[in-house]
Amino acid sequence: MTDTRIYLSPPDVSDLERKLLLEAFDSNWVAPVGPDLDAFEAQVAELVGVRHAIALSSGTAALHLALVAAGVRRGDTVLVPSFTFAATANAVMYLGARPIFLDSTAASWNVDPGLVADELRSRAARGQLPRAVITVDMYGQCADYGPLLDACDRYGVALIEDAAEALGATYRGRAAGSFGLAGVLSFNGNKIITTGGGGMLVTDDGRVATQTRHLATQAREPFPHYEHRTVGYNYRLSNLLAAVGRGQVQRLDELIAARTQTAEFYRDALGDLPGLTFMPVADYGTPNWWLTCLLVDAEEFGASRDAILEHLGAQNIEARPTWKPMHLQPLFQDCVMRGGEVSADVFRRGLCLPSGSALTDEDRRRVVDAVRDGR
The missing domain is CATH 3.40.640.10 (Type I PLP-dependent aspartate aminotransferase-like (Major domain))
Known part of the structure; x- marks a missing residue:
């Protein structure tokens, strides 16, 4: 490779x-x-x-x-x-x-x-x-x-x-x-x-x-x-x-601007694909776009979150699942949990894409192409 x-x-x-x-x-x-x-x-x-x-x-x-x-x-x-x-x-x-x-x-x-x-x-x-x-x-x-x-x-x-x-x-x-x-x-x-x-x-x-x-x-x-x-x-x-x-x-403003540009690039390039939805942005504030995350509907998209992760890895691209909720962790299995359906679903379908502030346009295109080809 x-x-x-x-x-x-x-x-x-x-x-x-x-x-x-x-x-x-x-x-x-x-x-x-x-x-x-x-x-x-x-x-x-x-x-x-x-x-x-x-x-x-x-x-x-x-x-x-x-x-x-x-x-x-x-x-x-x-x-x-x-x-x-x-x-x-x-x-x-x-x-x-x-x-x-x-x-x-x-x-x-x-x-x-x-x-x-x-x-x-x-x-x-x-x-x-x-x-x-x-x-x-x-x-x-x-x-x-x-x-x-x-x-x-x-x-x-x-x-x-x-x-x-x-x-x-x-x-x-x-x-x-x-x-x-x-x-x-x-x-x-x-x-x-x-x-x-x-x-x-x-x-x-x-x-x-x-x-x-x-x-x-x-x-x-x-x-x-x-x-x-x-x-x-x-x-x-x-x-x-x-x-x-x-x-x-x-350099913080510069670093946030670069990650914002990456988030916008992914949304523009992948937003038309059925079965992919990006993390919602609340109207009460502005994020720093630390990571760009999305949810994968396997049936609509044609591939599961894990299949996309595997394909990205094969293309030498690091991506991650979203956080595994604490109530699903063995360490905390005896703790009280209120609700759980939302966070469990985000973990099951969530994908974090490469979001570093030094990404080039070529890097972003590689990620987008890999996600599209992962179906």
């Missing part, structure tokens, strides 16, 4: 990131502190429109500390969308709490606000309110925060926004990551921007920010010696990786 492999969502770095990284290296700030880390946090806080941003080793670390800030303890429950990556639910388990999984809405693939409100109402009547609600902004599209915040505020339950996939997206003009007690971002290698790994907790709450910084640096107390009064974590991002992030943030 001679065709270059097309990856699903590879890193897209430029000379700018290289320059900033080398400057940080030459300055000898090769540590989890430094001026690039401070500058990266300030950039992201301004971008998201919040007062505080704490750069961490991963988005999962940010989820963990956001749940700690919400007061989640062993034996508590947390409402979690079933349709998400495992990290969202794993962070709940770290604290000895139990996730209660909720289905998505077909209108956006995000958690169903009606189910959230119903579950909170039912649990309030039984005196069993969850400690927190986690929302997830799926594939770069925000959840419907109007009714979600109303429901959480009504019952005094903290909302944590898992915006790992959604930096640069908006909900009614407000940036992803800015909702609830805290927002969580990811800078994994496949995300809209990357530091090669890493994440960030963003918040307007000074208490949450102070607590997060403290816990992320092994909970060291302000003494000349090493004094510890609570369990902490080694969760801070390095200054070198933050330097890469600084360059990526400066």
Whole structure:
């Protein structure tokens, strides 16, 4: 096979990131502190429109500390969308709490606000309110925060926004990551921007920010010696990786524009095929088009989702199924699930196409031709 492999969502770095990284290296700030880390946090806080941003080793670390800030303890429950990556639910388990999984809405693939409100109402009547609600902004599209915040505020339950996939997206003009007690971002290698790994907790709450910084640096107390009064974590991002992030943030608009162009290309080139429907775009915001996803009706299209995946793989093109819902995962088989039909159907028929911001027109045509030929 001679065709270059097309990856699903590879890193897209430029000379700018290289320059900033080398400057940080030459300055000898090769540590989890430094001026690039401070500058990266300030950039992201301004971008998201919040007062505080704490750069961490991963988005999962940010989820963990956001749940700690919400007061989640062993034996508590947390409402979690079933349709998400495992990290969202794993962070709940770290604290000895139990996730209660909720289905998505077909209108956006995000958690169903009606189910959230119903579950909170039912649990309030039984005196069993969850400690927190986690929302997830799926594939770069925000959840419907109007009714979600109303429901959480009504019952005094903290909302944590898992915006790992959604930096640069908006909900009614407000940036992803800015909702609830805290927002969580990811800078994994496949995300809209990357530091090669890493994440960030963003918040307007000074208490949450102070607590997060403290816990992320092994909970060291302000003494000349090493004094510890609570369990902490080694969760801070390095200054070198933050330097890469600084360059990526400066290019965010460019990276979103490239992924938007890819999404439009696929919709124009494949939208006429029977049996293919793209992920719905809600009218309440703008996605960052992290991944372009579609559903496959095997009978109408003439091939199943899995058959298309196999054919794309044979053409040296990486594509993926959509997330397997948490309630279908062996790890969480004993957890409570409300609904499930929507997320199970999206998983059964869902396909994520290559969406990287460095895709060329030739790459996009190869993907389109492979999908068309896969019938």
